[in-house]
Amino acid sequence: MRLVLIGAPGSGKGTQAKFLIEKYNIPQVSTGDLLRAAVAAQTPLGRQAKAVMDAGQLVPNDIVIGMIRERIMRPDAENGFIMDGFPRNLEQAEAMDTLLANLGRPIDAVLQINVDFDLLMQRMVGRLTCLSCGTLFNSFTNPPSIDSQCDNCGGTLHHRSDDNEETIDRRLRVYETHTQPLTAYYSNKGNLHAIDGQGTVEEVKKRIKSALRGMRSSRIKLQPVAQPPATKVVKTRPEVIRTQVNVKEKVAPRQKRREATAVNPVKRPKKTVSAAETAYRQQLKSLQDELKTVKSELREVTRTEKQLTREVEKNQAALEKLVEKEAGLK
Numbered sequence: 001m002r003l004v005l006i007g008a009p010g011s012g013k014g015t016q017a018k019f020l021i022e023k024y025n026i027p028q029v030s031t032g033d034l035l036r037a038a039v040a041a042q043t044p045l046g047r048q049a050k051a052v053m054d055a056g057q058l059v060p061n062d063i064v065i066g067m068i069r070e071r072i073m074r075p076d077a078e079n080g081f082i083m084d085g086f087p088r089n090l091e092q093a094e095a096m097d098t099l100l101a102n103l104g105r106p107i108d109a110v111l112q113i114n115v116d117f118d119l120l121m122q123r124m125v126g127r128l129t130c131l132s133c134g135t136l137f138n139s140f141t142n143p144p145s146i147d148s149q150c151d152n153c154g155g156t157l158h159h160r161s162d163d164n165e166e167t168i169d170r171r172l173r174v175y176e177t178h179t180q181p182l183t184a185y186y187s188n189k190g191n192l193h194a195i196d197g198q199g200t201v202e203e204v205k206k207r208i209k210s211a212l213r214g215m216r217s218s219r220i221k222l223q224p225v226a227q228p229p230a231t232k233v234v235k236t237r238p239e240v241i242r243t244q245v246n247v248k249e250k251v252a253p254r255q256k257r258r259e260a261t262a263v264n265p266v267k268r269p270k271k272t273v274s275a276a277e278t279a280y281r282q283q284l285k286s287l288q289d290e291l292k293t294v295k296s297e298l299r300e301v302t303r304t305e306k307q308l309t310r311e312v313e314k315n316q317a318a319l320e321k322l323v324e325k326e327a328g329l330k
């Protein structure tokens, strides 16, 4: 299942992504998280992105598109993903569509979580995230029992540097100008689901579940399941009219049969195939094709896993040797 979550900062995309991860067993791909990790690791990309993020602006398209390209090629995204915070403008949306079309894995659904901007400001100014388990708190509406400590795992709670009133205001305006046009873009494609993001986490979750009910991955589009028709096959015996054969004539048995059927052709019972049966057969064929694809993908994954295991073992052996050598030197 390939899902896209769009919504203003603080609309609850990250929170709702958590249950979708479990429901579909697919990873959440958050460009915000990827960028924050690069900033924390002080990579050249992270250093470049930090100032832009602190200012509440969008990081250049080529950087985020490159990050997404690399991320969705990883094996864990093979069965799908939940895009959180990407795309954020039309150029990113088009780049993602091209990328996925080339892979034959189109987006299945876009969920747009709508929340009133005033409420968003309140949510974000008080937002606290656990650095260890990711649980969210809010110093106004859902404070932790002990200041700066996670109720769930005891981890340290963190307040994002871009969650201040001035930057939030800018981020909301950036959303309005650059991201909101995606509503029309996905609505024209017919895969947009507008979700009311106000209310409790559980309430929003229910709305998302009902929007996705009955959906499945669209690698191969299937018709709704049609039952095979319960038509009775009436077996009729072919009508054979026997003819007298002059036994005195020497006729080879096969030739004899041919001659007999030429005179009295065997009438076979006509089998009528209904439209429902044809649809059922087509559907069966699609399922068989899909099964074939999945099996071949599974083989590929197993191959990759074996390769990776071999590499890990090789590296481990090399490491052990190094450690031994180092100990010998000491």
Ligand code: AMP
Pocket: 009, 031, 032, 033, 035, 052, 053, 054, 056, 057, 058, 059, 060, 064, 084, 085, 086, 087, 088, 092, 162, 171
């Ligand atoms: P988020 O955690 O999604 O609110 O993202 C935090 C910040 O990361 C944003 O304010 C942007 O500066 C940057 N960012 C995240 N995703 C994108 C994106 N798809 N395009 C450009 N900048 C992004």
